[in-house]
Amino acid sequence: MTTMLGYLRVSTEEQAHSGLGLEAQRDTIQRYADAHGWDVVWYMDEGLSAKSLDRPQLQAALTRLHVIPKRRDVDGIVVAKLDRLSRSVHDFSGILKLAAARKWAVVAIDLGVDTSTPTGKLVANVMMSVAEWEREVIGERTSVAMQAAKRQGRHMGRVSTLPQATGDRLMTLRATHTLAATAAQLNVEKLTTATGTVWTVGTVANVQKRLTAV
Known part of the structure; x- marks a missing residue:
């Protein structure tokens, strides 16, 4: 049952x-x-x-x-x-x-x-698609704003560093999880990326590559 x-x-x-x-x-x-x-x-x-x-x-x-x-x-x-x-x-x-x-x-x-x-x-898939669309729209708006600021000679944004604890958690998860499952678990645990955004398969792969290259 x-x-x-x-x-x-x-x-x-x-x-x-x-x-x-x-x-x-x-x-x-x-x-x-x-x-x-x-x-x-x-x-x-x-x-x-x-x-x-x-x-x-x-x-x-x-x-x-x-x-x-x-x-x-x-x-x-x-x-x-x-x-x-x-x-x-x-x-x-x-x-x-x-x-x-x-x-x-x-x-x-x-x-x-x-x-x-x-x-x-x-x-559920529709809801996830809407959430992904919202993230992409926010990212696109941010990119446009940064490009406009650059053309005007202004600096926008900050240098961000991923907390070591988050990096350690990512590597621990990757030992037993797929990229997608790792991204989902990091999001569930409210551990954001270095720029404060949610995790995706691509960001997990990129961060893992950087961490293993150190």
């Missing part, structure tokens, strides 16, 4: 209102699970926002999911609403990429995202 991690979250403000939403979230997930014949193992963060993925129970759930498929005892993570998992499109995109690389499912019931189904996987 399929076993999913049911993730529940309430912020400090919601918690102050007698745990507003916890039971509703649990009920929504349980009904969805019953309809699909799933067992559910519960993880819950109370009094924490979704501004980042740095939440104890969420990290525990992601760690449990990160085990290689043949040894993993669960099949994915399910939330009643996407904002229970993350309010950041980029964070959610990173989770989706990590899930695809490690072959576990992500389900956000309110949006119809269920990567265990073809339709849900399509919705």
Whole structure:
């Protein structure tokens, strides 16, 4: 039988209102699970926002999911609403990429995202494409601004150095992960590139090349 991690979250403000939403979230997930014949193992963060993925129970759930498929005892993570998992499109995109690389499912019931189904996987891919488009647009705008500044004789930007801890983490991940899985995990852990952007397959490959050349 399929076993999913049911993730529940309430912020400090919601918690102050007698745990507003916890039971509703649990009920929504349980009904969805019953309809699909799933067992559910519960993880819950109370009094924490979704501004980042740095939440104890969420990290525990992601760690449990990160085990290689043949040894993993669960099949994915399910939330009643996407904002229970993350309010950041980029964070959610990173989770989706990590899930695809490690072959576990992500389900956000309110949006119809269920990567265990073809339709849900399509919705997830659209969301990831939108996130990638947003990054490219931001990068293009930055490039245009820098070129304009250069023509005007102005310096724009700063010299950035990748923190050693981030470089060490990248190399550790690459020992057992593909380029795509490494990029996804670094994004999930909120470890940005030297310029503060999200990781892609290309940036992981380039940084690894530089680090191994030292």
